[in-house]
Structure formats: structure tokens, C-alpha cells
Amino acid sequence: MSQPDLLNRPRRSMLYMPGDKAKVLEKGKNLAADSLIIDLEDAVAPAAKSEARSQACAAVKAGGYGHRELILRMNGLDTEWGAADLQAISEAAPNGILVPKVDSGADVVQIDQALDAAGAAKTLALWVMIETPLSILNIQNIAAAATQTRLTGFVLGTNDLAKAYRAQMTPDRFAFQTSLSLALIAARAFNLMAIDGVYNDIQNIEGFQAECQQGQIFGFDGKTLIHPSQLEVANHIFSPKPEDIDQAKAIIEAFESPENAGKGVLKVNGKMAELLHLEDARRTLSVHGAIMAMKDGV
Numbered sequence: 001m002s003q004p005d006l007l008n009r010p011r012r013s014m015l016y017m018p019g020d021k022a023k024v025l026e027k028g029k030n031l032a033a034d035s036l037i038i039d040l041e042d043a044v045a046p047a048a049k050s051e052a053r054s055q056a057c058a059a060v061k062a063g064g065y066g067h068r069e070l071i072l073r074m075n076g077l078d079t080e081w082g083a084a085d086l087q088a089i090s091e092a093a094p095n096g097i098l099v100p101k102v103d104s105g106a107d108v109v110q111i112d113q114a115l116d117a118a119g120a121a122k123t124l125a126l127w128v129m130i131e132t133p134l135s136i137l138n139i140q141n142i143a144a145a146a147t148q149t150r151l152t153g154f155v156l157g158t159n160d161l162a163k164a165y166r167a168q169m170t171p172d173r174f175a176f177q178t179s180l181s182l183a184l185i186a187a188r189a190f191n192l193m194a195i196d197g198v199y200n201d202i203q204n205i206e207g208f209q210a211e212c213q214q215g216q217i218f219g220f221d222g223k224t225l226i227h228p229s230q231l232e233v234a235n236h237i238f239s240p241k242p243e244d245i246d247q248a249k250a251i252i253e254a255f256e257s258p259e260n261a262g263k264g265v266l267k268v269n270g271k272m273a274e275l276l277h278l279e280d281a282r283r284t285l286s287v288h289g290a291i292m293a294m295k296d297g298v
Contacts (some may be wrong), residue, residue, distance in 0.1 A: 007152075007193060008286040009069065010034045010294070011222040012238035013231050014155070014195055018043035019056035019072070028065065032231050034222065034294075035069035037155075040085055041076075041100055049081045057092035067294045071127060073098040077114065086111075090118035096125035098155060103134040108145035115150065126150035131157025133164050136179045143186035154187050155224060156180065158197030169200075171207060173214065184219050196220040202227045212237040240288045247271070248281035248288075 014035040017024050020043075028036045038059070044052040060070055072094050074085035078101075089097050097120075099111050108128060115124065126149060128142065129135075135142060145151050158169070158176060167175035180196070187194035196215035199208045212234055215223055222238045225231065240248075251273045254266050266273045 007191065008283060008290065010239075010287050010290050011069070011153075011193060011195060012291075013225055013234040014071070014222055015225045015228065015231065016043065016073075016198070018052070020044050020048045020052035022055060022059075025056070025059045027228075028068070031068075031228050032235060033068055033225075033228075034235070035071055035095075036065065037071045037073055037098060037224065038094075039073045040081070041073050049075065050084075053081070053085055053088050057088045060092040060094045069096065070094040071096040071098050071125075073100065073129075076101050077111065083114075086114055087118045090115055090120035090124070093121060093124065096127050096152065098127040098129065100129045100157070101132055102128040102130070102142060103132055104138045105141040105143075105145040108142055108149055108151055112145075112149035112151070122150065124150060125152035127153050127155055129157045129160075130154045130179075130183050131160035131164075133161075136161075136182055139182050139186040140189070143190040143192060146190045146192055151192065153193030153195060153221075154183055155195045156183060156197040156220075159200070161197075171210065173211070180215075180218055180220075188219070193221050194219070196223040198224045198226050199230070200226070202229060205229075205233065209233050209237070239291060240284045244284055245288050248284040251277055251281040252285070 011034050013033045014037055015031065015033040016037045016039050017028055019038045019040045025038065038056045040049065040052050040056060056072060060072065072089045072092070074089060074097060075081040076099070077083060077086065097115070102108060108126070112126060115126070128151065130139065161176060161179060162169050165175060173180070184194050199211050201207055208230055212223055216237050223234045225234060247269060250268050254260060254268045254273065255278050260266055264275055
């Protein structure tokens with residue numbers, strides 16, 4: 001089951017990095033990314049899989065990444081590299097492991113049991129890619145696996161969904177709005193993180209900004225990125241806004257006031273605030289505090 005501190009960790013920006021590129025992995029130590037996804041799957045050619053695995057796991061063990069969360073994306077267990085990836089990642093002990101092509105809750109349980117067999121720590125966060133038609137059809141079943149496994153969050157694989165749907169990726173992502181919403185709803189129902197898919201046109205900053213804003217409106221916690229130039233925009237858009245921070249502080253102060261003891265509904269700065277808003281306020285300040293600590297180098 002997911003740990004509360006894992007869920008409050010900022011994941012505004014989760015940058016994919018190829019596991020077979022030593023210089024890129026070294027550069028990641030100085031990038032303003034909340035999380036680095038070191039990729040052993042799509043970004044690595046078949047002939048380089050073994051070398052990438054060794055190099056990526058060595059980088060994790062060596063450390064030096066500061067506050068940056070390290071997640072390794074393995075090849076699927078149904079591939080010739082999957083079992084070795086899972087074993088090596090379990091031994092390297094990054095913050096998390098990301099599993100591609102998950103279709104059902106049974107897949108999540110199978111991965112979790114394989115991690116146990118490989119000696120992985122219970123604190124290793126399990127992330128799954130939501131990138132197949134079956135993963136969308138079975139999204140509630142997949143999310144429910146969090147009650148008995150390490151499952152921590154979803155990463156949307158919108159490129160794979162587009163290919164599988166034979167759909168066009170338009171600026172408004174009309175063809176994917178149902179899938180994005182279903183994944184987000186299932187994540188929230190089972191207290192999971194939800195990270196939006198990548199934006200492919202690296203040079204189109206305005207388009208990327210618009211898609212980040214759309215993802216933030218949907219309710220995603222952050223966005224997966226394919227280039228460091230996308231970090232600043234993602235970090236800004238998925239950070240709590242000053243007005244949200246001020247309102248969160250006001251809500252907490254109001255509910256903690258002795259005169260409001262036992263009350264379930266209050267009026268704070270002209271807006272209705274219920275106990276559910278108090279929970280959101282505490283999470284907003286927790287995430288904001290973590291972001292500030294990152295900036296201060298703590």
C-alpha cells in the first residue's frame with residue numbers, strides 16, 4: 001500500500017532519460033527535475049539492453065542525484081530482458097520502478113510478487129504505464145491493486161494509446177479525454193498519483209504550455225517530459241499557486257481556531273470550506289514545503 005509521504009512528494013516534472021547514455025545520466029544530477037525516469041525500454045535498442053541495465057543500476061547505486069527521485073523503467077516481464085531488469089532494479093534500490101504495458105490488476109499483483117521474490121524493499125514504489133486499450137478498460141481493477149501491493153501511481157503513455165486507438169493527437173487531445181479522465185478518476189479513488197503523458201513537439205513551447213495547463217486542469221500531479229527544455233514550464237504550471245497557498249493557510253488556521261472546534265463547514269475568505277478542503281489544504285502546503293526545500297538545496 002502506498003505511503004503518505006510518497007503521495008505528497010512533488011512530481012511536477014518526470015523526465016525520461018535513456019539508460020544507455022552515460023553523459024545524459026550524469027547531466028541529470030544538475031537538472032531541475034522532480035523525478036528522473038531512467039529508461040531501459042523504449043529509449044534503448046535491443047543490442048544495448050544489457051549494457052544499459054548495468055549502467056543505469058550503477059548510476060543509481062553511485063548516487064549524487066540529490067533530491068531527485070530516481071525511477072527505472074524496465075522492459076516488460078514478457079520480454080527477454082524483463083526478468084533480469086526486475087532483479088537488477090530490485091538490487092539497485094532506486095526510489096521506484098516503472099512497468100510498461102500493464103493490462104490488469106492481476107499484472108500488478110504479478111509484478112509485486114516478482115519484486116518480493118527478487119528481494120526488493122517494500123518501500124520501492126511501483127509505478128505502471130497506462131498505455132493500452134485494455135489498461136483503460138480495466139483501469140478500476142488496476143487501481144484497486146494498490147490495496148494489496150506497492151502500487152503508487154499511474155504514468156500515462158499517450159503515444160502508445162494514440163497508436164493503439166489509431167487516433168490523432170490534436171492540440172485539445174479530444175480523442176484521449178475519456179482515457180485521461182478515467183485514469184485520473186481511478187487514481188484518485190484509490191489514493192494514487194497520476195502523471196500526464198509526454199508532449200512530442202519539443203520546439204513548440206506554447207503548445208507544451210497549453211497541454212500542461214490542460215493536464216493540471218484535469219487534476220494530474222505532473223507531466224512526463226522528453227527534454228530538459230520542458231522542465232521550467234512543467235515545474236511552474238504544476239506548482240501550487242500563491243493564491244492557493246494563501247487560501248490553504250487560511251483554511252488550516254480557521255479550522256484550528258478554538259472558536260470553530262467541531263465545525264464541519266466554515267466560510268474562509270468568502271468561500272465555503274469543508275473538512276475535505278482542509279485535507280486538500282494540508283496537502284497543498286506539504287507539497288509547497290517540499291518544493292521550497294528543493295530550492296534551498298535541503
